Amino acid sequence: AFPKRVRLVEVGPRDGLQNEPEAIGTETKLELIDRLGAAGLAHIEAASFVSPKWVPQMADHREVMTGLERREGVVYSALTPNLKGLEAALECGVEEVAVFGAASESFSRKNINCSVAESLERFAPVLERAREANVRVRGYVSCVLGCPYEGEIAPAKVAEVAKALHDMGCYEISLGDTIGTGTPLKAKRMLEAVAREVPMARLAAHFHDTYGQALANLYAVLEEGVAVVDSSVAGLGGCPYAKGASGNVASEDVVYLLDGLGIDTGIDLDKLAATGSWITQAIGRPNRSKVGVALAAK
Ligand code: HMG
Ligand code: MG
Numbered sequence: 001a002f003p004k005r006v007r008l009v010e011v012g013p014r015d016g017l018q019n020e021p022e023a024i025g026t027e028t029k030l031e032l033i034d035r036l037g038a039a040g041l042a043h044i045e046a047a048s049f050v051s052p053k054w055v056p057q058m059a060d061h062r063e064v065m066t067g068l069e070r071r072e073g074v075v076y077s078a079l080t081p082n083l084k085g086l087e088a089a090l091e092c093g094v095e096e097v098a099v100f101g102a103a104s105e106s107f108s109r110k111n112i113n114c115s116v117a118e119s120l121e122r123f124a125p126v127l128e129r130a131r132e133a134n135v136r137v138r139g140y141v142s143c144v145l146g147c148p149y150e151g152e153i154a155p156a157k158v159a160e161v162a163k164a165l166h167d168m169g170c171y172e173i174s175l176g177d178t179i180g181t182g183t184p185l186k187a188k189r190m191l192e193a194v195a196r197e198v199p200m201a202r203l204a205a206h207f208h209d210t211y212g213q214a215l216a217n218l219y220a221v222l223e224e225g226v227a228v229v230d231s232s233v234a235g236l237g238g239c240p241y242a243k244g245a246s247g248n249v250a251s252e253d254v255v256y257l258l259d260g261l262g263i264d265t266g267i268d269l270d271k272l273a274a275t276g277s278w279i280t281q282a283i284g285r286p287n288r289s290k291v292g293v294a295l296a297a298k
Pocket of ligand 2: 248
């Protein structure tokens with residue numbers, strides 16, 4: 001059955017912008033985060049404490065995390081792949097972080113420069129330190145419906161990594177279709193395998209829309225009871241270590257779908273769509289939200 005309410009995790013300021021080749025000013029990022037909060041997004045992934053050599057676009061993570069104007073009821077989170085990243089994020093007063101692993105060995109090496117097993121070893125002290133600091137940790141699993149280097153990924157492998165992250169203390173596991181190759185039946189089967197190891201209420205769907213399947217895949221997993229969806233305003237984004245991967249499913253499109261299903265999100269679609277129009281103009285990108293484009297033309 002469909003959930004009554006869905007929580008959106010807006011990843012536009014992080015996943016959406018991390019791959020942009022031209023430098024985007026910190027002021028623009030801060031305005032984006034503020035507008036998203038004003039539109040009713042209650043969880044915004046704002047930055048990434050990764051190496052600036054690996055991902056130059058996220059180099060201003062400190063300025064973003066300390067510069068953003070916190071709104072009541074909104075969680076502002078950041079990626080922290082290791083202790084170094086976590087310590088820096090803690091200095092900036094972060095209240096929630098995320099570690100990111102993968103269900104593919106090759107992707108893990110390209111993305112975070114270590115094997116899957118090594119990544120889990122690295123995350124353990126991050127979770128321990130975060131617990132001490134009273135900071136919640138989310139866990140990502142990438143390549144849950146396919147890998148750019150290995151192709152098909154077994155649902156059992158996804159379930160294994162998801163379980164490891166959950167056992168370690170991640171309060172939520174976000175399942176990433178990094179390259180957007182999934183289709184609804186595959187998404188359902190993968191989810192079934194994971195849900196045998198991690199409670200459904202702890203799972204989130206993080207679908208990229210490279211092949212135009214993200215909304216269909218979301219519909220499939222919502223029907224199974226997933227109630228947390230990651231999305232990016234205007235469909236911004238792509239992963240720097242997944243060539244050709246396009247943006248996340250557009251937040252506007254997700255909200256429109258959920259509104260139509262009578263599922264509550266607490267988000268003001270018009271304000272969100274206006275934010276999508278604004279940011280795409282500000283960074284000179286096409287708006288990849290169909291709903292955003294349609295509403296802007298009205
Ligand atoms: P490494 O090179 O293996 O680490 O990088 P290292 O410990 O050997 O350090 C090497 C250098 O990086 C050193 O600097 C460290 O200080 C520095 P140097 O001495 O050479 O000047 N360093 C750091 N700097 C800043 N912040 C840090 C940090 N750690 C080390 N936290 C590391 C390992 C993970 C850091 C590196 O591989 C990296 O930064 N990778 C970037 C990965 C990334 O951001 N990918 C995109 C996000 S994941 C994603 O998009 C998928 C997702 O959306 C879900 C989905 O769609 O599937 C989440
Ligand atoms: Mg992603």
